Amino acid sequence: MNHTTKVSFTVNGASRDLDLDNRTTLLDALREHLHLTGTKKGCDHGQCGACTVMVDGRRVNSCLTLAVMHEGDRIATIEGLGEPGNLHPMQAAFVKHDGFQCGYCTPGQICSSVAVLEEIRANIPSHVTGDLTTQTQITEAEIRERMSGNLCRCGAYSNIVDAIVEVAGTKA
Template sequence: MPSTNQPEISRRDLLISSAATVAMTGAAPGVAAAQFADRSMHYTSTISLKVNGESRDLDIDNRTTLLDALREHLHLTGTKKGCDHGQCGACTVMVDGRRINSCLTLAVMHDGDEVTTIEGLGQPGNLHPMQAAFVKHDGFQCGYCTPGQICSSVAVLEEIRANIPSHVTGSLTEQATISQAEIRERMSGNICRCGAYSNIVEAIVEAAGARA
């Protein structure tokens, strides 16, 4: 006959024990993930940028965009946050002479780079020719997109000078020329909600002539 000295386990006790085991094993991965996320929240880097000719050292979260580094850490608020998705061009700055959407790139990716914002192009009383042309031709209304428009415009003229073709460039073997079609195509990534496009084109054409 089987022994009758073994303790009996009720159905209720079994269910309670099983539930406790499931809770403990299910919680372990979640706890580990939470601990990892908590540690990753504190990953920072020290970077050095040359912004508008001045060396600036920053201690920043690795996830900080270049746009936020400029606005929130260096307080250069001329560069605007528009869509924050790289679709409007309001955050355009120049990095090592090339225009980029600063909302789409991390600041840590530009350690040692030279960054030019709208503040570095000119100052009141000593405007950059492109800024002066925008003022003359009313190339803005609300002005929110204007810093990105101007930075992009300056870079556009350099692209044409360097003979970098666009989608409307007629010949890949001849020097690219300044035309309304070229300017409109190259500036198509900069959106103006006020619709000052024709005035912007006129300003760029005049600035190109002044530079020449």
């Protein structure tokens, strides 16, 4: 019986062709097969958010999805957002506001942060959204609620919110 499958998707704009054990998560495909280790494995079952990446523009926990389910998808990881010397505005804001300490949850926090602002702008409601008939505003409460799937044991939350608020260009 064949337990492997060929799959092709793009990662940070580059086309990738892999022949993977069907059990391989998207997370392990990125980390172990493509050596894109910026995406972190904190729990491997969807509880910590360290593995957050974008698939076709939406954030997902890459540990909770098998790589072979992503034929033809566009995947974006922390490595694609920016690089040393050429940071994405969210990465720069995390450095400026010290929105991290050990750095292990950080790529997931940053990917989530970028996605959260897009989700609010797209008027996707959250648990704390009040009036569903008007455009959702970028508030600290909305940011905290939507970021709560990304754990940070170093406890940089207060600084992370400052970073996201700055990038959002709004005083909450």
